[in-house]
Amino acid sequence: METRTETVTVADGSFDMHLWLPEGGSGPVVLLIQEIYGVGPYIRKVAGDLAALGYVVGAPDLFWRLRRNWVSDHGETGTAASLELASGFDLPQGVSDSAIALAHLRALPEARDGAGVVGFCLGGSVGYLLAATAEVDAVASFYGSAVPEATGMMEKITAPLLFVFGGSDPYIPRDQVAIVEQAAAGRPNVEMHVAEKAGHAFHNHEAPQFYDPEAAPVAWERAVEFLRRHLG
Template identity: 30%
Template sequence: MTTTNTEIPALDGNGMIPAYVARPEGTPRGAIIVQQEIFGVDAGIRKKADGWASKGYLAVAPDTFWRQTPGVELDADKPEEFQKAIEYMSNHDFDLGIRDIEAVIHWIRREAGVPKVGLVGYCMGGRVAYMTAARTDIDASVGYYGVMIDQMLNEKHAIARPLMLHVPTADGFVPPEAQKAIHEGLDDHPKVILHDYEGLDHGFAAEIGSRRDEAGATLADERTTAFFAEHIG
């Protein structure tokens, strides 16, 4: 079953990136790319996109695994599906994936005619948010519980636009030593804002399933909304 409603040309002209696009009423105040977790453009990611559209943004959620299997939707609460999602992430070419994000940025600015673009990503998408801030000309980025950022701190000098990272302190996928490295590497970066969430675990802002922490998600989302209002419009 596919949940995408739009196709965006890949940068190399080799294929089309499926995407779920939610459009606001009237002229968009800006655009937000909603970068999926490892579970695909599922109901939770579509809900995130719809939420941004209701706030007046053009929201675009590209299908990250389209080169492997288009239309992946997996349930985080089912162990065998969780494992399948991990496999998709392991087989994903993140460098090529950033090129796909670039293609989406170009499409938003050129085809959709929206000049200001932000990206918000979750889990694997939190890592993508960091990479996007370092490697593209996106206007602002937000990462929730991004994985492996501690291994990419050598790219921090390239971050020229605002980046916000939400870091739950009990993240099972980002151990304390990784969090320490992230703070030591980024706390004094003029473009980066870090927020810790004491005692919360990975996935605390998921829209669906058992991982959500309502208070933590509400706080993080309020911060994200204010951040994009400041930097995107």
């Protein structure tokens, strides 16, 4: 699998976007948006999985204004450091950076057909908000904590959306997930997948404290099928 690093230029600077190419060399693009731990082993593994399915995958460094190419472990110390760094993250600016990164991906010579977004945790929030402002063909948002308080944005989104949540997430309580379910009800472009027994970040196989070996593959297959339907 070929990989390289692209440079994405914005008004006040530039940042890295790590790129994974499928075996065929080209395909639909997927913008993969990081969690608070950065573009680390987990995000890189997900990127490789998506590229193996035939997608051109780009994972931008969204913390570049705070700490370039930030990567931390998922232990107690790494989590505390990541949370502290993320507290200084400008969410609207991150959405803007992601839109420019997506446009960069679309313009690559390897890009063809559709363009999708997959985001985890912080990236799940960014991906959802991005869908309201950018042209995108599908968005899979995993446990984005900003989603429940921003359900009104669904009025602006016509692209297919898949929301994935853990029903036992201490950071996004079940009543907050229910708010998203209520907002999604009756919208033909919105799908919900709630793993009732799973907690936060349950797909993250690099974090034993979060990973749920039963719920993770089910949710991932749902996301893969969603992308296949809308991106090819």
